[in-house]
Amino acid sequence: MRALLSPAARRFLMLPLGLVLVVMLFPFxxxxxxxxxxxxxxGASVFSTRNWTTLFxxxxxxxxxxxxxxxxxxxVGVILLISSLAAFALTKLRFRFGGPLLGAVAASMMIPMQSIILTEFINFAAFSLTDNFLSVIITYAALGVPFGTFLMTSFMRDVPDELMEAAQIDGMSYWGIFTRIILPLSAPALLAVAVLQFIQIWxxxxxxLIFLQEPAVRTITVGLAVLQSGRVLDIPVLLAGSLLSALPAMLAYLLFQRYLIGGLMLGIGK
Structure with missing residues (x-):
């Protein structure tokens, strides 16, 4: 596409893109x-670390x-493991009802999180798993696996079957094919799923907020929400916390944006 545009056209496109960049970065x-x-x-405004000191x-x-x-x-680790295994089974292992099962997985992405969160909390409370990392990880994994499976399936579908057949002739097991052939070839899709899920979960x-009530197990987002409703009502202090909370997700996107876009485009193209 870049080759199809003249230098003047590219410079013209930079203007609206620059305006969009300013609008997006101005809040930060x-x-x-x-x-x-x-x-x-x-009454004068001066620069100080007082807000950060108060936050800590x-x-x-x-x-x-x-x-x-x-x-x-x-x-993210659980999502990648289950999604890649499910996509491998749906695309490379032929079995009955594979198509309807994939359709059910895609349909499950339409279920809103708010409609199941209360039931999940009741179930985990029955097993005394509230205020436990395990309950939150399972819930996030259950919400992220359908999307990960759908994207990984779209990517793995066009991995040549001849590679798998050649590996089977050489005596390689399904697990060996999955770990030594399919996963390395699916690295762009794995990175795309990992980055998207990392940003969403973080x-x-x-x-x-619902599952982690004890102060010792709270995440940074829950801590800021509790801080806002509790002792500290100083807006600059809360802004310092918000900036600190947003930095990991921003860095993840900036570091892996090339792989994220590439993985998504490959999945869509396939």
Missing amino acids: FVIGRSSIEVTDAA AHLPVARQLFNSTVITLGS DDLLVA
């Missing part, structure tokens, strides 16, 4: 500036960031 500029700006005794004094930031990391990485509030 405001948040960052407000988080380091305080009002002194004379009222919120166990390191602990909650650790909780968010464990839950997010655990959930930024989620509802599931963690």
Whole structure:
């Protein structure tokens, strides 16, 4: 597409794209500036770390960031494992009702999270799994597996069957074919699923807020929500926390955006 556009046309397109970039980044500029700006005794605005000091004094930031990391990485790992195995079975292992099963998986993506969250909480409470990372990881995995399976299936469908047949002739097992052939070829789709699910799970509030009530197991998003409704009502302090909470998801997207877009385009193209 770049080759089809003249230099003048490319420069013309940069103007609206630049405006969109400014609009998207301006809120982060405001948040960052407000988080380091305080009002002194004379009423003038000065830069200070007071807001960040107050945030760390009222919120166990390191602990909650650790909780968010464990839950997010655990959930993404489970999603990738189950989605890739399901996609491999649906595309490379022929069995009855494979088509309807894939349709059911795709249809399950239409189920809103809010409609099942209360039932999930009751079920986990019956097994004494509330205030436990395991309940949150299972819930996030259940919500993310349908999308991951659908995208991975779209990608794996066009992986040549001849590769699998040649490996079987050489005596390789299905597990060996999956781990040594299918997974390496599916790396772009795996990265796309991982980045999308990482951003969604890290930024989620509802599931963690319902399942994790104890302060020791709260995520950073839940901690900020509780902080807002509790002792600290200072907006700049909350903005500092919001910026800190948003940074991991932003970095994940910026670092892997090329793989994310490439994986999604390959899945759509296939």
